[in-house]
Amino acid sequence: MPRRIAQISRGVLLLSLMLATGCWSTDGGEGNDRTDDSGRLTLTGAGATFPFPIYSRWFSIYSREHPVRINYQSIGSGGGIRQMIEGTVDFGATDAPLTEEDLERIPGTLSIPTVLGAVVLTYNLPGLEQALRLDGEIIAGIFLGEIRRWRDPRILALNPEVEIPDRDIIPVHRSDGSGTTYVFTDYLQVVSPAWRTRVGRGNAVRWPTGLGARGNEGVTGQVRQSPGAIGYVEQVFARQNRLPMAEVRNRNGEFVAPSIDATTRAAEGLAERIVDDDFRLSIVDAPAEGAYPIAAWTYLLISPHFDDCSRGTAILELIRWALLEREDDVRDLSYAPLTLEIRIRALDAMKGVTCGPSARLIFDPDRDFEAEARGEVPPPEVEIDPDTPSGGEDTDGESR
Amino acid sequence: MANPADGGLMARLLPSRSKGNVQDQFYRLALLLFGVSIPLLFLFIVLRIGTEAWPAMEAFGWGFITGTEWNPVLREFGALPFIFGTVVSSVLALMIALPLSVGLAIFLTELAPRWLAAPIAFATELLAAIPSVVYGLWGIFVLVPWLRFTIQEPLSRHFGDVIPIFEGPAYGFSMMAGAVILSIMIIPFISAVTREVLTAVPRDQREAALALGATRWEMTWQVALPYALPGIIGGAILGLGRALGETMAITMVIGNRPDIAASLFAPGYTMASVLANEFAEATGALYLSALMEIALILFGITIVVNIFAQLLVWRVAKRGGR
Numbered sequence: 001m002p003r004r005i006a007q008i009s010r011g012v013l014l015l016s017l018m019l020a021t022g023c024w025s026t027d028g029g030e031g032n033d034r035t036d037d038s039g040r041l042t043l044t045g046a047g048a049t050f051p052f053p054i055y056s057r058w059f060s061i062y063s064r065e066h067p068v069r070i071n072y073q074s075i076g077s078g079g080g081i082r083q084m085i086e087g088t089v090d091f092g093a094t095d096a097p098l099t100e101e102d103l104e105r106i107p108g109t110l111s112i113p114t115v116l117g118a119v120v121l122t123y124n125l126p127g128l129e130q131a132l133r134l135d136g137e138i139i140a141g142i143f144l145g146e147i148r149r150w151r152d153p154r155i156l157a158l159n160p161e162v163e164i165p166d167r168d169i170i171p172v173h174r175s176d177g178s179g180t181t182y183v184f185t186d187y188l189q190v191v192s193p194a195w196r197t198r199v200g201r202g203n204a205v206r207w208p209t210g211l212g213a214r215g216n217e218g219v220t221g222q223v224r225q226s227p228g229a230i231g232y233v234e235q236v237f238a239r240q241n242r243l244p245m246a247e248v249r250n251r252n253g254e255f256v257a258p259s260i261d262a263t264t265r266a267a268e269g270l271a272e273r274i275v276d277d278d279f280r281l282s283i284v285d286a287p288a289e290g291a292y293p294i295a296a297w298t299y300l301l302i303s304p305h306f307d308d309c310s311r312g313t314a315i316l317e318l319i320r321w322a323l324l325e326r327e328d329d330v331r332d333l334s335y336a337p338l339t340l341e342i343r344i345r346a347l348d349a350m351k352g353v354t355c356g357p358s359a360r361l362i363f364d365p366d367r368d369f370e371a372e373a374r375g376e377v378p379p380p381e382v383e384i385d386p387d388t389p390s391g392g393e394d395t396d397g398e399s400r
Numbered sequence: 401m402a403n404p405a406d407g408g409l410m411a412r413l414l415p416s417r418s419k420g421n422v423q424d425q426f427y428r429l430a431l432l433l434f435g436v437s438i439p440l441l442f443l444f445i446v447l448r449i450g451t452e453a454w455p456a457m458e459a460f461g462w463g464f465i466t467g468t469e470w471n472p473v474l475r476e477f478g479a480l481p482f483i484f485g486t487v488v489s490s491v492l493a494l495m496i497a498l499p500l501s502v503g504l505a506i507f508l509t510e511l512a513p514r515w516l517a518a519p520i521a522f523a524t525e526l527l528a529a530i531p532s533v534v535y536g537l538w539g540i541f542v543l544v545p546w547l548r549f550t551i552q553e554p555l556s557r558h559f560g561d562v563i564p565i566f567e568g569p570a571y572g573f574s575m576m577a578g579a580v581i582l583s584i585m586i587i588p589f590i591s592a593v594t595r596e597v598l599t600a601v602p603r604d605q606r607e608a609a610l611a612l613g614a615t616r617w618e619m620t621w622q623v624a625l626p627y628a629l630p631g632i633i634g635g636a637i638l639g640l641g642r643a644l645g646e647t648m649a650i651t652m653v654i655g656n657r658p659d660i661a662a663s664l665f666a667p668g669y670t671m672a673s674v675l676a677n678e679f680a681e682a683t684g685a686l687y688l689s690a691l692m693e694i695a696l697i698l699f700g701i702t703i704v705v706n707i708f709a710q711l712l713v714w715r716v717a718k719r720g721g722r
Binding site for chain 1: 472540541544545548569658669677681
């Protein structure tokens, strides 16, 4: 018996020593765990929660067809950016564009748009049958606390045929930091000078009025529980939960109900505005006809250089495959796909990404993604070798 | 253990602890490690949060604690609304929970027949086992609408203009809702401790009081309660400590607005809530650091409250043993 106890205690001792000394290192473990048990290359990504459903579908289909396993953690955009800065992930994801301050810490990081999202206004007005019509000025007025009653003349003027009940307006916003809030406040500061000077835009802002609720489901819960409430949620969520959605007047003066097509239209004609492959553009209040005005794209964050060529190749090929071949998944899950033009611009932007000590280009610079998208040219066969960390022509001591 | 004969017996039964006994040495070392690891962990947490919070302390100084503006866009951070929300919601919760819990404990120890006391005590303790998010959901769907339509709207309509704490508009999601949820959550803790100290009141004290002609009421109020008072205060402060740190449930009902309002019907915000809400998406070094400083303040407040409670509980335990 005493021997057993001693053995156990020795084990415990070792364990606690291990806990005490090691295991707190926060680097991503580039070394031993690059492959999993089945010999696949394991990629880790982290970031935005909004595109998580589409990413997880893409990644699971891709890993069925390729020797790659992708571990994506939807910890939020801010977390994704932080992890990119700390270098603990292979790629990041964010809804809000990288700020200059962030870019200084991870110079050259590419923001690659993947899908479009929209933010819709949902409300609780008992007895209202038709969709409510709003414009930017009114929405800003409501969330600034300047429009307090539903029978405000400005609201009535836009909804002449609708029987609007006489109630207090209870604005509900996200209390947790969120890309959804970023897009919504970005829209408000574009359409309302008062909003721009008094509040501004961000993942979390100083709300002048209203209630804060956690997550899309929290906002929905509070709106449903409070007659007279109005809140903003992400379009996919609103659609899945069949929430009432307001029609919003766009820059052309049309009242647009939120839809997938109307969201895609928001990114039309944007290609000319992209300078130096910088996709961090705001697409709210888009000028295109039929465009829904509160829209944004969500990004993958890709480092301009990968030390490990098989890793870099795997990520870039994955993005090419997702953008060019998987549009049906996007529509299936109620996201809005990017226009083809933008997708090709995004892939072209990644032609500058290098890998290995000799900084080899991963994509062939002559590669014609447009032809690949039209199916005229098959994508080149790319070998992703999960077992040897390849570093281009000459590897770091690893014999091939 | 105080009995020397016991010590002798133990010494004869256990193998002698000679220096050569390697297993014993290991055993002692392992236990020492366990013992030391907890204070070390504590120190590690304080140091880590402290270093992370340092940039914010440098940037804002004491203004961080007295500042009322929390604006991540302008990188302006003042924690007072959160400190106010945390302290006020917790103290209000204690004001609701304390009389209820003490009344419940007196009923269970002094008055209730055994067949009733056992199930009531069990049900109360069951409240402690409900996950906080379930309280939050119940708060959103049951408590908040009820508060809004049956309490807040009539009160603010009739007294709102005269009494500032009843001032409208009544949203339901409010400081009041937060305090009520918290009070329900801390009742099992306070009532359990109170019951414990009431049963620890020596039987001869009670009998002496009764023998002197005291009624049951007088015995409870003039003998049992004063005897148990430090323990009850300790229990109350343990409950307060729990209320200060509660996150999920209160976040779901308090309305999350960083304002300092006199009205109970106005939304508020707590330190734990702002951490849970904003940490995941906070970008920028100063923003993160400001959140860390809030964590440090919350940590400090809860530690002080808990030390205070521990001291009171020790005091009553010592008296009970005398």
